[in-house]
Amino acid sequence: MRKPQFIARQGRKPSGLLGHIVARIMAKETADENDFALALLRLQPEDAVLEIGCGHGDTLAKAAKLASRGLLCGVDFSPVMNRVATRRHRRLLAEKRLEFRLGSSDKLPFPDQSFDKVLAVHTIYFWKAPLDHLTETRRVMKPGGLFVLGFRPAEDPRFQATFPSEIYHIRPEIEIAQLASDAGFEAVELRKHTRGDVQFSFVMGTRA
Numbered sequence: 291m292r293k294p295q296f297i298a299r300q301g302r303k304p305s306g307l308l309g310h311i312v313a314r315i316m317a318k319e320t321a322d323e324n325d326f327a328l329a330l331l332r333l334q335p336e337d338a339v340l341e342i343g344c345g346h347g348d349t350l351a352k353a354a355k356l357a358s359r360g361l362l363c364g365v366d367f368s369p370v371m372n373r374v375a376t377r378r379h380r381r382l383l384a385e386k387r388l389e390f391r392l393g394s395s396d397k398l399p400f401p402d403q404s405f406d407k408v409l410a411v412h413t414i415y416f417w418k419a420p421l422d423h424l425t426e427t428r429r430v431m432k433p434g435g436l437f438v439l440g441f442r443p444a445e446d447p448r449f450q451a452t453f454p455s456e457i458y459h460i461r462p463e464i465e466i467a468q469l470a471s472d473a474g475f476e477a478v479e480l481r482k483h484t485r486g487d488v489q490f491s492f493v494m495g496t497r498a
């Protein structure tokens with residue numbers, strides 16, 4: 291069944307009381323594919339890690355166990371998500387292992403070449419001009435850095451049928467892989483994962 295626009299808008303940028311509820315549901319629902327993305331990143335203890343569209347922050351908190359001596363940063367443009375993530379991960383924030391920034395992925399609040407590993411899961415649907423966001427992502431990556439972009443692809447017709455196209459820009463995986471190459475990523479690879487009968491695609495690329 292097609293989701294109403296007000297629910298789809300919450301997926302794009304959670305807000306208000308409903309946004310707090312959506313954040314909690316999202317943290318549970320997307321854990322499996324986020325774990326898969328983390329495994330693809332092959333995190334090392336010293337890695338500096340960025341998550342774009344980090345939402346609830348649970349994925350970064352898991353990453354903190356693997357990148358045990360690195361800095362972990364999350365960026366999200368939803369003030370509600372920023373508040374939720376800050377509350378859920380107070381201890382890691384107090385230990386200065388983690389930081390959550392309010393900001394948009396087309397203007398990341400970080401200097402050039404800051405991160406070894408970057409991930410973004412279920413976020414590309416909301417980028418109208420994805421090349422700008424991907425180029426900006428590459429800017430903040432160190433040479434040799436690895437990027438993992440996770441999403442449900444247009445190849446899954448039920449996903450397209452469920453979410454309104456005015457809010458969710460659902461693209462074929464090959465188009466997203468090409469966008470990553472166009473943004474300057476190298477060694478671009480495609481990986482697939484399924485949860486039950488739901489398909490996920492992951493585009494990986496390095497900054498040479």
Ligand SMILES: C[S@@+](CC[C@H](N)C(=O)[O-])C[C@H]1O[C@@H](n2cnc3c(N)ncnc32)[C@H](O)[C@@H]1O
Nearest residue numbers: 302303320343345366367368394395411412416
């Ligand atoms: C569907 S949620 C996914 C959250 C999390 N990555 C997960 O997989 O559970 C999308 C998140 O990306 C954020 N977001 C969407 N577009 C963004 C942008 N241009 N810049 C920063 N954050 C963005 C939203 O606020 C939301 O928290």
